Amino acid sequence: MWWVRRTRYWFSTLLYAGGARLRPGRRTASGGLETPGSCGAELQGELDRFGGVSVHLSRHHTLHGLDAAAFRRLLQAAIQQWRSEGRIAAWLHIPILQSHFIAPAASLGFCFHHAKPHSSTLTLWLGEGPSRLPGYATHQVGVAGAVFDVSTRKVLVVQDRNKLKNMWKFPGGLSEPGEDIDTAVREVFEETGVKSEFRSLLSIRQQHRSPGAFGMSDMYLVCRLQPRSFTINFCQQECLKCEWIDLENLARTKHTTPITSRVARLLLYGLREGFDKIDLSMEELPAVYTGLFYKLYHRELPESYKAATGAD
Amino acid sequence: MWWVRRTRYWFSTLLYAGGARLRPGRRTASGGLETPGSCGAELQGELDRFGGVSVHLSRHHTLHGLDAAAFRRLLQAAIQQWRSEGRIAAWLHIPILQSHFIAPAASLGFCFHHAKPHSSTLTLWLGEGPSRLPGYATHQVGVAGAVFDVSTRKVLVVQDRNKLKNMWKFPGGLSEPGEDIDTAVREVFEETGVKSEFRSLLSIRQQHRSPGAFGMSDMYLVCRLQPRSFTINFCQQECLKCEWIDLENLARTKHTTPITSRVARLLLYGLREGFDKIDLSMEELPAVYTGLFYKLYHRELPESYKAATGAD
Numbered sequence: 071m072w073w074v075r076r077t078r079y080w081f082s083t084l085l086y087a088g089g090a091r092l093r094p095g096r097r098t099a100s101g102g103l104e105t106p107g108s109c110g111a112e113l114q115g116e117l118d119r120f121g122g123v124s125v126h127l128s129r130h131h132t133l134h135g136l137d138a139a140a141f142r143r144l145l146q147a148a149i150q151q152w153r154s155e156g157r158i159a160a161w162l163h164i165p166i167l168q169s170h171f172i173a174p175a176a177s178l179g180f181c182f183h184h185a186k187p188h189s190s191t192l193t194l195w196l197g198e199g200p201s202r203l204p205g206y207a208t209h210q211v212g213v214a215g216a217v218f219d220v221s222t223r224k225v226l227v228v229q230d231r232n233k234l235k236n237m238w239k240f241p242g243g244l245s246e247p248g249e250d251i252d253t254a255v256r257e258v259f260e261e262t263g264v265k266s267e268f269r270s271l272l273s274i275r276q277q278h279r280s281p282g283a284f285g286m287s288d289m290y291l292v293c294r295l296q297p298r299s300f301t302i303n304f305c306q307q308e309c310l311k312c313e314w315i316d317l318e319n320l321a322r323t324k325h326t327t328p329i330t331s332r333v334a335r336l337l338l339y340g341l342r343e344g345f346d347k348i349d350l351s352m353e354e355l356p357a358v359y360t361g362l363f364y365k366l367y368h369r370e371l372p373e374s375y376k377a378a379t380g381a382d
Numbered sequence: 383m384w385w386v387r388r389t390r391y392w393f394s395t396l397l398y399a400g401g402a403r404l405r406p407g408r409r410t411a412s413g414g415l416e417t418p419g420s421c422g423a424e425l426q427g428e429l430d431r432f433g434g435v436s437v438h439l440s441r442h443h444t445l446h447g448l449d450a451a452a453f454r455r456l457l458q459a460a461i462q463q464w465r466s467e468g469r470i471a472a473w474l475h476i477p478i479l480q481s482h483f484i485a486p487a488a489s490l491g492f493c494f495h496h497a498k499p500h501s502s503t504l505t506l507w508l509g510e511g512p513s514r515l516p517g518y519a520t521h522q523v524g525v526a527g528a529v530f531d532v533s534t535r536k537v538l539v540v541q542d543r544n545k546l547k548n549m550w551k552f553p554g555g556l557s558e559p560g561e562d563i564d565t566a567v568r569e570v571f572e573e574t575g576v577k578s579e580f581r582s583l584l585s586i587r588q589q590h591r592s593p594g595a596f597g598m599s600d601m602y603l604v605c606r607l608q609p610r611s612f613t614i615n616f617c618q619q620e621c622l623k624c625e626w627i628d629l630e631n632l633a634r635t636k637h638t639t640p641i642t643s644r645v646a647r648l649l650l651y652g653l654r655e656g657f658d659k660i661d662l663s664m665e666e667l668p669a670v671y672t673g674l675f676y677k678l679y680h681r682e683l684p685e686s687y688k689a690a691t692g693a694d
Contacts, residue, residue: 138482166484166485166488166493166494167485167488167489168485169481169482169484169485169488170450170481170482170484170485172478172481172482172484173478173479173480173481173482176478176479176481176500177479181478181499181500182478182497182498182499182500182501182502183497183499183596184496184497184596185494185495185496185497185502186494186597187493187494188488188493188494189494190494190497190502191596204556204594205522205556205558205559206519206522206596206598207518207519207520207521207522207595207596207598207599208519208521208522208523208557208558208559209519209520209521209522209523209601210517210518210519210520210521211520211521211599211601235670237670244516244517245520246517246520247517247520247598247599248590248591248599250588250590251588271586272680272681273678273679273680274583274586274603274662274678274679274680275667275676275677275678275679276562276563276676276677276679277669277674277676277677278560278562278674279560279674281672282516283519284495284496284503284518284519285498286518286519286559287519287523287559287560289521289523289601291586327670328667328668328670329667329678332667332678332680332683332688333680335683335687335688335689336680336681336683336687338687339683339684339687347681348680348681348683349681350586350662350681355587355640355641355644356640357589358547358549358639358640360593362589362590362591364587364588364589365587365588365589366585366586366587366641366644367585367586367587367588368584368585368586368644368645368648368660369584369648369659369660369661369662369681371644371647371648371651371660372651375647375648375650375651376644376647377647
């Protein structure tokens, strides 16, 4: 049931973040006004539609000069008020330069939910049972490009400079926030100097406790790319070697990673039986709640099956 | 080139996190000892193999009782020493109850890299040009299960209780840290009471600025599941409705999300032409550097093509 609760909050938060909010910000605790040392300050929070309250410290100018002990008393009074009002959760959004308010909040049970470069968000579950609040991002996403030239049957591979074992692999790497899977095209160009076009998604790898992911998980996607140029001008800082090598050789050599070898075999199969046997096509579809678009990857579906796309 | 740098650090950090370290911890700045107000404390850091230095405040008992101003002087002296030694980056690992050290670090240029419930990690780039440090997790991962019964041609769908539009969708939701894609089986059971077995991965959606993802991105994967039980006992807290409905109807109705409708059409295509037309199979493969295993999803590959799996 844990997950079910989480799911509900996932969609709920989705709606909330989408702009739905039952009421505007309001005073959370008149008691806050009487809190000793609060300098007349109170923690004015905004209610969300799920029974939680969010406090943005950057909007509380009355907190300037407040010391940790005074803030703790103020927060303690607010928590009592929120509990009495039946709030299920409290969120504190704290600018990095006001981080001296974090420890007193933690002493009252708050934990970090996440941090961005210049701020952190703490949360305290006030409801019954275990927390049902949604988590933060859990995966980093790496993208690689298998640039395969059908006419020469050669594929573009690199050897990283900073590896213990120098094995052939497809160029690619950790994607930046907001980057799409198919930006493998740009990434391959930046690493090798070779221009290409996105053709399909070939494989998805999920790995947990991934080294280099700060204890989080890793999703690694390999795309099939069609070369548009062939001259290699690879990044010396990044790569030890970069070559066009015969696909058959890449599929057979021991000097490669299991995933590279597997994808090489997929490409061989596609070359002989048709790439429709191995490709996942990409299409943009509209998101229901937000008006945004997302990219969807799946096996090619005949047009006769696509027709309408359900609600929009 | 930005990405290329990032990639190098991705693999480098991978090796580092894997345990490779050139030297043990050592004094970072003898100057630290002379820092006024440092109570004889110094920030003893551990060097990593990439020229960075990490300081774990939890290991610095001499910092207890140190105020923010004194810590700032201590850190400032350490930064000067690290720069003189040619360090390219500094990492501060700060227990939540020592968060009063965050603001002084920020005043010297440190930013949050990430936070876990009871600690935060700050970083300061000391090298030339823009930071080449690896980022933190950027995606949340949601998983859904399309439980399809070939004999009755019915598929299991739900309507969430907390949606603006009540449309049919496949049961599933945000995955917990460390969960696999194929745990859609457990998630479907917890939400609907229906038991099933993993058959394949059908689609991958990537969405950015995803509402409910705290400004981060979202990866949503739909699996094909084979039912092992049919009695519905759905979570009232989570769902408004849960039914087995005819696949043809799900593919045609407007009362569904675009991705649900698309996957329903994929299932129809698979039902008529063979599920091998739509499935991605899953296999565990060994990670090269860590001895861990990961799950790899791609089109079914004939055994004759698999043979060896490259280096292990």
